[in-house]
Amino acid sequence: MTPQNRTPVRAALLSLVVPGLGQVYTGRLVPGLAVIGAAAALGPLAALAVRVAPSHGMVWVIAGAFGWVVLLVGSAMGAFCAAVRDPTAAPPREVDRWYVYAVLAMIAVPSALGWAATVNGELVALYYVPTASMLPTIEPGSRLLVDRGAYARGPLCRGDVVVIRNPDQPYQFHVKRVVALPGDHVELRATELFVGGAHQPRPAGRPVTHAGEATSARSESPPIDVPHGHCFVLGDAREHAVDSRDYGPVPLGNVVGRVTHIWHRGLRSLPREICRTE
Numbered sequence: 001m002t003p004q005n006r007t008p009v010r011a012a013l014l015s016l017v018v019p020g021l022g023q024v025y026t027g028r029l030v031p032g033l034a035v036i037g038a039a040a041a042l043g044p045l046a047a048l049a050v051r052v053a054p055s056h057g058m059v060w061v062i063a064g065a066f067g068w069v070v071l072l073v074g075s076a077m078g079a080f081c082a083a084v085r086d087p088t089a090a091p092p093r094e095v096d097r098w099y100v101y102a103v104l105a106m107i108a109v110p111s112a113l114g115w116a117a118t119v120n121g122e123l124v125a126l127y128y129v130p131t132a133s134m135l136p137t138i139e140p141g142s143r144l145l146v147d148r149g150a151y152a153r154g155p156l157c158r159g160d161v162v163v164i165r166n167p168d169q170p171y172q173f174h175v176k177r178v179v180a181l182p183g184d185h186v187e188l189r190a191t192e193l194f195v196g197g198a199h200q201p202r203p204a205g206r207p208v209t210h211a212g213e214a215t216s217a218r219s220e221s222p223p224i225d226v227p228h229g230h231c232f233v234l235g236d237a238r239e240h241a242v243d244s245r246d247y248g249p250v251p252l253g254n255v256v257g258r259v260t261h262i263w264h265r266g267l268r269s270l271p272r273e274i275c276r277t278e
Helices: 009-016 022-025 029-052 054-085 097-124
Strands: 124-129 144-149 161-165 175-180 185-189 192-195 197-202 220-225 228-233 253-261 267-269
Touching: 009 022, 009 054, 022 054, 022 097, 029 097, 029 144, 054 185, 124 175, 124 253, 175 192, 228 253
Parallel strands: none
Antiparallel strands: 124 144, 144 253, 161 175, 161 253, 175 228, 185 192, 185 220, 192 197, 253 267
């Protein structure tokens, strides 16, 4: 690179790739390194905030995203203006090397990747549903957006559609509906659900026409009192679902999060029913 190559567009694009890189490119070494350092610190700080205060996780997501936008836009505008003012300005020759720019970029990029991993691991996650066990609520082939921080902010409720880890196979994830909470008395009579003696209506919708999971249909299921620290889950397609009738009540620690949106031929939200925790 030579001084005459300091074009405003290239300077701005570099800063849009990694905040601060455009400033280095236009010879503003100290401000550029400061912005790169800020970008490198933003991800770990936001991730730490999520872990320390998960109940405010979405606040940290918004704050982190806003911080990245400010760094990207501000850095790009600054680099663009610097190149317009003095297109011959350049960093020292020993700095103005492609591998130096690559190293500087590598300082900030892991921060962004780490932040993205934290958001996915701690706050939201995407899942694919290949089976028909949740018909009519969730079609086979749907993709789910799951709020992993939902139960750090509020209680688990009857009626919530959640993603769980199978208690018998922890690396297997299921999407089910919570039908009973700790202390509830559960009975199933010919797939009709009774909680505390009260009949619980099934989700409305078209009838199930096929099954995508091993059939676990049964006319009766032994009554059970849900133990402390557990919940009882069922597939909405009760004739064709593997659920708590097979692996028993699910430890609350196995609840990954609440399903908030479903994508299947279009995006739709999954409204939460009135929260009944008692």
